[in-house]
Amino acid sequence: MSQIPRFRRGFRFQWEPAQDCYVLLYPEGMVKLNGSAGAILNEVDGRQDVDAIVQSLQRQFPEAGDLGPDVRAFLEDAEQQHWIDLS
Amino acid sequence: MTRADALPSSLNPNNAGPPLWLLAELTYRCPLQCPYCSNPLDFAQTEQELSTEQWISVLRQGREMGAAQLGFSGGEPLVRQDLPELIAEARKLGYYTNLITSGLGLTEARVEAFAEAGLDHIQVSFQASDPELNNAVAGSRKAFEQKLAMAKAVKAAGYPMVLNFVIHRHNIHQMPDIIDLCERLDADYVELATCQYYGWAFENREGLMPSKAQLVRAEAEVNDSRARLQAKGSAMKLIFVTPDYYEERPKACMNGWGNLFLTVAPDGTALPCHSARLLPIDFPNVKELGLREIWYDSPGFNHYRGDEWMPEPCRSCDEKDKDFGGCRCQAYLLTGNADNADPVCGKSPHHERILAARRAADHATAGLQDLVYRNARNSRLFFQG
Numbered sequence: 066m067s068q069i070p071r072f073r074r075g076f077r078f079q080w081e082p083a084q085d086c087y088v089l090l091y092p093e094g095m096v097k098l099n100g101s102a103g104a105i106l107n108e109v110d111g112r113q114d115v116d117a118i119v120q121s122l123q124r125q126f127p128e129a130g131d132l133g134p135d136v137r138a139f140l141e142d143a144e145q146q147h148w149i150d151l152s
Numbered sequence: 153m154t155r156a157d158a159l160p161s162s163l164n165p166n167n168a169g170p171p172l173w174l175l176a177e178l179t180y181r182c183p184l185q186c187p188y189c190s191n192p193l194d195f196a197q198t199e200q201e202l203s204t205e206q207w208i209s210v211l212r213q214g215r216e217m218g219a220a221q222l223g224f225s226g227g228e229p230l231v232r233q234d235l236p237e238l239i240a241e242a243r244k245l246g247y248y249t250n251l252i253t254s255g256l257g258l259t260e261a262r263v264e265a266f267a268e269a270g271l272d273h274i275q276v277s278f279q280a281s282d283p284e285l286n287n288a289v290a291g292s293r294k295a296f297e298q299k300l301a302m303a304k305a306v307k308a309a310g311y312p313m314v315l316n317f318v319i320h321r322h323n324i325h326q327m328p329d330i331i332d333l334c335e336r337l338d339a340d341y342v343e344l345a346t347c348q349y350y351g352w353a354f355e356n357r358e359g360l361m362p363s364k365a366q367l368v369r370a371e372a373e374v375n376d377s378r379a380r381l382q383a384k385g386s387a388m389k390l391i392f393v394t395p396d397y398y399e400e401r402p403k404a405c406m407n408g409w410g411n412l413f414l415t416v417a418p419d420g421t422a423l424p425c426h427s428a429r430l431l432p433i434d435f436p437n438v439k440e441l442g443l444r445e446i447w448y449d450s451p452g453f454n455h456y457r458g459d460e461w462m463p464e465p466c467r468s469c470d471e472k473d474k475d476f477g478g479c480r481c482q483a484y485l486l487t488g489n490a491d492n493a494d495p496v497c498g499k500s501p502h503h504e505r506i507l508a509a510r511r512a513a514d515h516a517t518a519g520l521q522d523l524v525y526r527n528a529r530n531s532r533l534f535f536q537g
Contacts, residue, residue: 074311075272075311075340077248077272079246081218081220082218083170083217083218083220084170084172084218084220088220090220090248090272091248091273091312092250092272092273092275092312092340093221093223093250093273093275093314093341095172095220095221147387
């Protein structure tokens with residue numbers, strides 16, 4: 066898969082110390098992200114494609130087994146939510 | 153670590169969450185006169201606004217406490233000449249910055265300047281889908297045309313755009329036209345917010361509240377539109393806020409008193425919501441106290457935290473942790489005592505007030521000309537008696 070995920074205009078991903086988690090901010094709203102969602106979206110930089118993101122996460126979590134299916138499913142879900150574009 | 157729940161319990165006895173949402177009501181000045189304005193009836197008494205430096209201090213303190221969403225609101229926030237400076241500071245601090253505007257006073261140049269300052273999003277309000285009704289409700293002859301032009305400018309500059317329509321009995325029949333207009337303007341989100349009856353809207357409730365039949369029809373139209381938008385792959389989201397007067401259980405107002413939302417009024421009064429000023433409670437001012445002390449320690453912000461304050465039927469209710477007894481402002485407006493259960497609740501001994509309002513909505517005849525419009529002249533009548 067050579068798709069490159071990018072956050073849609075108006076969506077901002079950032080670490081919030083007060084909530085001790087990553088959040089996704091958008092017009093008048095905020096999603097608190099759990100650990101794995103935060104780790105995946107933290108790789109979305111507009112340069113890495115999906116395969117590169119999976120590889121990077123495998124390096125960070127070597128004991129986790131094959132992360133590919135879960136990461137791809139999450140990114141597709143994030144696209145359906147209109148958080149990111151996959152192009 | 154600044155996690156509020158990590159504070160020793162002696163410093164945060166009610167386990168209040170941090171104020172993640174900060175609403176900065178920069179001014180009560182506004183060129184429009186909407187008869188459902190959420191500003192206080194006596195807004196014209198408030199003349200002294202916080203200075204630029206004072207607002208910047210509020211923004212810094214709020215961000216330190218964990219606030220992430222920031223709304224610039226009013227009145228019409230565009231009348232503040234220091235808005236670009238406030239936006240730039242807020243963005244630098246890491247806020248997601250929302251400008252909530254009527255569009256009056258906006259220009260293409262300002263839309264661009266705000267983007268450069270780091271503004272994340274602009275919400276433009278409309279009063280109706282056509283110029284005649286829009287301008288009659290807004291009390292301004294040129295409003296609609298200006299709003300159209302500015303919605304286009306907001307999109308052209310690449311912002312995500314929310315269009316907000318306050319819905320009431322005089323425009324609820326326009327639902328399909330309103331949604332059509334939003335599609336043409338390429339809105340990302342559409343808020344179809346049925347009037348909440350506080351401030352000017354409470355004063356005008358009989359003339360604003362839709363009937364049950366009107367509401368049922370509008371809801372069906374919104375659902376049809378959602379299905380149609382989804383089928384064509386549109387990302388436009390419709391958010392329909394129905395009036396709690398047609399519910400049998402109250403809303404979990406503000407997600408709990410002093411638990412998520414912090415409003416700072418133009419004169420620096422800190423409030424747990426933008427309506428709370430009408431309550432007979434002393435609220436602190438950011439000119440006199442730090443925001444942390446205001447949020448965690450002030451009597452005003454602790455007044456309705458926890459559930460010790462609840463009388464029956466809330467006290468023994470198994471839903472009290474879900475809805476917190478509903479809205480304190482609504483309890484006060486409808487029963488004269490803000491401690492009471494929100495009369496929206498079917499268990500409230502005052503629920504008849506809600507039922508009476510529903511019956512009145514079935515037979516209301518007031519036209520737009522019978523409403524009390526929000527302007528300084530009418531406001532003075534409320535505090536001069």
